[in-house]
Amino acid sequence: MDTVTDHGLRKVGLRRDPAATRAAFVRAAWQEFEERGFDATQSNRIARRAGYAPQTFYRHFTDKVDILLAVYADWIADEHKELVVAGDSRERARVLLKHHRATLKFRRMMRELAVTEERVRAARAKSRLFHIAYLRRNLPHAADMSNADLARSLLVLEYVAEACVEGELADRKISPEDAEEHLSACLDREFGPPPQAA
Numbered sequence: 001m002d003t004v005t006d007h008g009l010r011k012v013g014l015r016r017d018p019a020a021t022r023a024a025f026v027r028a029a030w031q032e033f034e035e036r037g038f039d040a041t042q043s044n045r046i047a048r049r050a051g052y053a054p055q056t057f058y059r060h061f062t063d064k065v066d067i068l069l070a071v072y073a074d075w076i077a078d079e080h081k082e083l084v085v086a087g088d089s090r091e092r093a094r095v096l097l098k099h100h101r102a103t104l105k106f107r108r109m110m111r112e113l114a115v116t117e118e119r120v121r122a123a124r125a126k127s128r129l130f131h132i133a134y135l136r137r138n139l140p141h142a143a144d145m146s147n148a149d150l151a152r153s154l155l156v157l158e159y160v161a162e163a164c165v166e167g168e169l170a171d172r173k174i175s176p177e178d179a180e181e182h183l184s185a186c187l188d189r190e191f192g193p194p195p196q197a198a
Contacts, residue, residue: 022060024050026074029067030106038068038109065113069123072110075103076127080134093184096157100165107162128154139191153190160186 028050032041043064044054061067079099086092100107113120132150135142142150160183163169169179 018060021050021052021056022070024052025057025060025067026070030071030074033068033071033109034103034105037105038064038113043067065117065119068113069119071106072120072123072127075099075106076130080131089184089187090180092187093180096161096183097164097180100161104165135191141192157183157186157190 025046029041029046032046032049036045041064043057043061046067047054047057057067061070079095082095082099083092086095110120110124114124115121128151131154132147135150136145145153164176164179164183169182170176174182
């Protein structure tokens with residue numbers, strides 16, 4: 001018999017579906033990390049929020065970094081799916097800003113942890129290499145660009161999107177509309193028209 005927890009996450013009865021259980025843990029972890037940050041998040045709280053006993057956490061994840069990386073993988077996949085179907089550069093800019101707003105604390109946490117946690121650093125590098133390969137496959141002019149040039153372009157866009165969301169452009173008296181337009185222009189300059197879905 002299925003029941004629903006206070007947090008709207010599904011807790012399956014005696015016959016648990018491992019994929020559903022894992023997904024519930026990832027959603028709960030995302031919420032915990034966004035609210036509390038990495039250091040203050042505890043696996044017991046994640047388990048309770050997902051609607052499971054604390055020991056269930058370790059049947060699916062080795063430690064807190066392991067579930068953090070699962071959250072990160074989901075976030076990257078969700079952002080990528082939306083970017084692939086976005087039409088013009090303005091729409092892609094809106095998608096980037098939406099995801100940067102939704103994951104502001106999580107992004108900061110990942111940057112900080114990448115300095116001290118090798119698995120986080122490796123996951124961020126793997127994500128960027130995935131994006132570089134995707135751009136190379138789907139943008140005609142990217143075939144002639146070096147990995148360093150593509151990485152630079154990705155980092156420029158990441159920084160401009162973060163500057164928009166964190167208020168750095170607003171602090172410089174740049175309106176949200178102008179900031180979005182600037183990000184859109186950066187997308188055009190760095191990558192040209194949107195890539196075709198792979």
